Amino acid sequence: MKPTVVLAEAMLPNRQKLSLRRHDGHYHIRVGGELLMSTTATASEAQMAELAHAAFGAGAGQRVLIGGFGFGFTLRRMLELVGPDVHVQVAELLPQIVEWNRVHLASVNGQLLDDPRVEVLLGDVFAVLGSAAPASYDAVLLDVDNGPEALVDARNERLYADVGLAALSRALKPGGRAVFWSAGTDDRFLRRLKRAGFQAEALWAKAYPQAQVKTHTLFVADWPRRERPHSPE
Ligand SMILES: C[S@@+](CC[C@H](N)C(=O)[O-])C[C@H]1O[C@@H](n2cnc3c(N)ncnc32)[C@H](O)[C@@H]1O
Numbered sequence: 001m002k003p004t005v006v007l008a009e010a011m012l013p014n015r016q017k018l019s020l021r022r023h024d025g026h027y028h029i030r031v032g033g034e035l036l037m038s039t040t041a042t043a044s045e046a047q048m049a050e051l052a053h054a055a056f057g058a059g060a061g062q063r064v065l066i067g068g069f070g071f072g073f074t075l076r077r078m079l080e081l082v083g084p085d086v087h088v089q090v091a092e093l094l095p096q097i098v099e100w101n102r103v104h105l106a107s108v109n110g111q112l113l114d115d116p117r118v119e120v121l122l123g124d125v126f127a128v129l130g131s132a133a134p135a136s137y138d139a140v141l142l143d144v145d146n147g148p149e150a151l152v153d154a155r156n157e158r159l160y161a162d163v164g165l166a167a168l169s170r171a172l173k174p175g176g177r178a179v180f181w182s183a184g185t186d187d188r189f190l191r192r193l194k195r196a197g198f199q200a201e202a203l204w205a206k207a208y209p210q211a212q213v214k215t216h217t218l219f220v221a222d223w224p225r226r227e228r229p230h231s232p233e
């Protein structure tokens with residue numbers, strides 16, 4: 001049997017243990033024994049960046065916010081797609097994630113944290129959105145939890161709630177796009193996005209390129225170019 005190597009461990013403020021492990025060439029992060037993320041299935045994370053980038057208008061100097069870093073596959077794809085003058089902020093709640101990526105995962109995506117286009121913000125992306133100047137971002141990519149209805153961290157509920165969507169719409173430029181990652185689909189969240197004034201759709205996405213079925217959902221939410229009254233759709 002192939003061994004599992006524990007590379008790092010930390011105790012979170014809620015007394016749950018966070019651990020980084022390597023097994024059979026892949027990396028896994030667990031919280032309190034539950035799998036939080038791994039490097040085995042990253043296609044939908046990369047697709048988030050492709051969908052966000054597709055909405056960029058002509059011109060340069062776009063500003064992007066990604067929350068959170070994880071293993072950096074969303075950031076990697078975004079940096080592959082954009083030019084040298086794009087500014088990408090990455091908000092990551094857990095300092096250990098950033099440190100472990102730098103120390104243990106430099107050859108995965110950790111070295112991207114030092115890309116001159118990247119600014120790392122340690123903290124909650126909800127707070128980053130809330131304090132952003134209006135119309136700050138061309139794109140906001142949110143992959144912080146399992147989705148609107150399957151939360152690992154209950155505090156993330158507000159990101160998917162009306163209060164989070166209001167902060168998001170304020171922080172997006174007219175014509176800007178948000179992409180939410182979710183483990184499953186959720187019609188209620190789609191309706192909430194539309195009620196909040198977004199033009200929104202839910203797309204199925206593959207967990208890994210060779211997957212036969214699409215198991216993840218990406219919610220794509222466009223903020224209109226001209227603000228329009230919120231519809232009760
Ligand atoms: C599933 S991972 C993201 C995976 C990432 N898309 C990738 O390509 O590897 C979720 C990340 O979000 C972070 N996170 C959770 N809640 C957060 C929040 N409210 N603000 C910022 N980061 C958060 C977690 O610590 C974790 O690093």
